[in-house]
Amino acid sequence: MLKIWITGSNGQIGTALNELIEPLxxxxxxxxxxxxxxxxxxEVIRFGEINRPDVIINCAAITDIKECANDKDQAFRVNALGPRNLCIVARKIGAKVVQISTDDIFDGTNDQPYNEFDHPNPKTVYGCSKKAGEDYVKEFTHKHFIIRSNWVYGKNGNNFVNELLNCKEKIFDVSSxxxxxxxxxxxxARAILYLISTSEYGTYHITCKGVCSRYEFAQAIKEKTGSLIELNDICSSTDEMIRPAYAVLDNFILRLxxxxxxxxxxxxxxxxxxxIKEG
Ligand SMILES: NC(=O)c1ccc[n+]([C@@H]2O[C@H](COP(=O)([O-])OP(=O)(O)OC[C@H]3O[C@@H](n4cnc5c(N)ncnc54)[C@H](OP(=O)(O)O)[C@@H]3O)[C@@H](O)[C@H]2O)c1
Known part of the structure; x- marks a missing residue:
């Protein structure tokens, strides 16, 4: 029976993976x-050597961009050395590794979707630490899938959808x-489970199809839930943005x-x- 170790299992992606894997x-x-x-x-090496998983899916990270900026050392410890540690043990036991990464490794100045061969240029501590994590994964194991995604939302998460739906204010500021x-x-998670059944190792961009602004995203959530919250377009300037302005990834290699x-x-x-409505 296939054995999968999911780190950061209580997070949004860890939770989604668990729901999909449970009946399998x-x-x-x-x-x-x-x-x-x-x-x-x-700790990582000991756990990996004792339990000998076939696949390690690393969903653990410090994802709060401000938390990373406030404590750079801890951001690099978890987001860079963490995946390195998992790869050290993966290599010893022959396991495949999935490292989840982000569009934040790009600077967001493109005017067309980033593909896997575009040059990373992270602007935040979070982005730099995630890029360092990718580099370690490439250095320490060949049997890896680096999966970059963006604007992820799921159960158990501090994400845009939940933030809007749980907002107690009448007005929600959002950028167009x-x-x-x-x-x-x-x-x-579905795409991750598909990929690990293959040996097509490497770096992948994996996002849903289509592009929208944060404002359009909020509008769609409002329409679909009947929320009465008022949207206020704040049209952020580049200085104010702590995330890339253009976070569009092309799923180039996945298609190819x-x-x-x-x-x-x-x-x-x-x-x-x-x-979430059905509970
Ligand atoms: N969310 C997005 O929009 C997005 C987009 C692209 C890529 N990603 C990447 O996808 C991955 C998972 O994201 P997510 O949205 O599922 O994140 P999440 O909901 O924040 O989950 C991350 C989990 O990792 C745990 N964690 C933090 N530090 C740890 C450590 N030192 N050791 C073990 N576990 C630790 C967290 O625990 P605590 O909550 O208790 O700290 C949390 O349960 C991350 O690598 C992230 O960079 C996310």
Whole structure:
């Protein structure tokens, strides 16, 4: 039976993976930071050597951009040395590694979707630490999938959809000049499970199809849920933006190598909203 170790298992992507894997004939080893701190080299190696998973999916990270800026050392410990540690043990036991990364490794100044061969140029501590994590993964193991996504939302998450739906104010500030492709954690998890069944290693951009602004994303959530919240277009300037203004990724290699299609972001949003409504 296939054995998968999911780190950061309580997060949005970890939760989505668990929901999809549960009915399958797969053994899951779930750890979050209370069980295994991925920045602790000895702990990671010991756990990996004892449990010998076939695949390690690293969903653990410090994803809060401000938290990373306030504590650069900890951001690099978790987002860079963490994946390095997982790759050290993966190599010893022959496991495949999935490292989840982000559009924040780009500077967001493009006017066309970034593909896997575009040059990274992170502007934030978060982006730099995630880029360093990617570099370590490439250095320490060949059997890897580096998966960059963006605007991910799922259960158990501090994400845009949940933030809007839980907002207690009458007005919600949102920018119309930040562009991306909203991607549900569940659709991302489906693509991850597909990829690990292959040996098509390398770097992938995986987001839902279609592009929208944050404002259009908010409008779609409002329309689909009947929320009465008022949207206020704040049209942020580049200085104010802490995330890339143009966060659009082209799923180039996924199309080329696997002919795997992601759903449109609106379909994906429908599925998510239906699931949270049903509880
Ligand atoms: N969310 C997005 O829009 C997005 C977009 C692109 C890529 N990604 C990437 O996707 C991955 C997963 O994202 P997500 O949205 O699922 O994040 P998430 O919901 O914040 O989950 C991350 C999990 O990692 C845990 N964690 C933090 N430090 C740890 C440590 N030292 N050891 C072990 N676990 C630790 C967190 O615990 P605490 O919550 O208790 O700290 C949390 O449960 C990350 O690598 C992220 O960079 C996310």
């Amino acid at each position: 004939d797969i053994e899951i080893l779930n750890t979050d930071k209370d069980e295994i701190d991925i920045a602790d080299t000895n 000049n930040q562009l991306g492709s909203p991607t549900s954690a569940k659709d991302l 190598v696997n002919e795997y299609e992601m759903p449109d972001w609106k379909e994906s949003l429908d599925e998510y909203l239906k699931e």
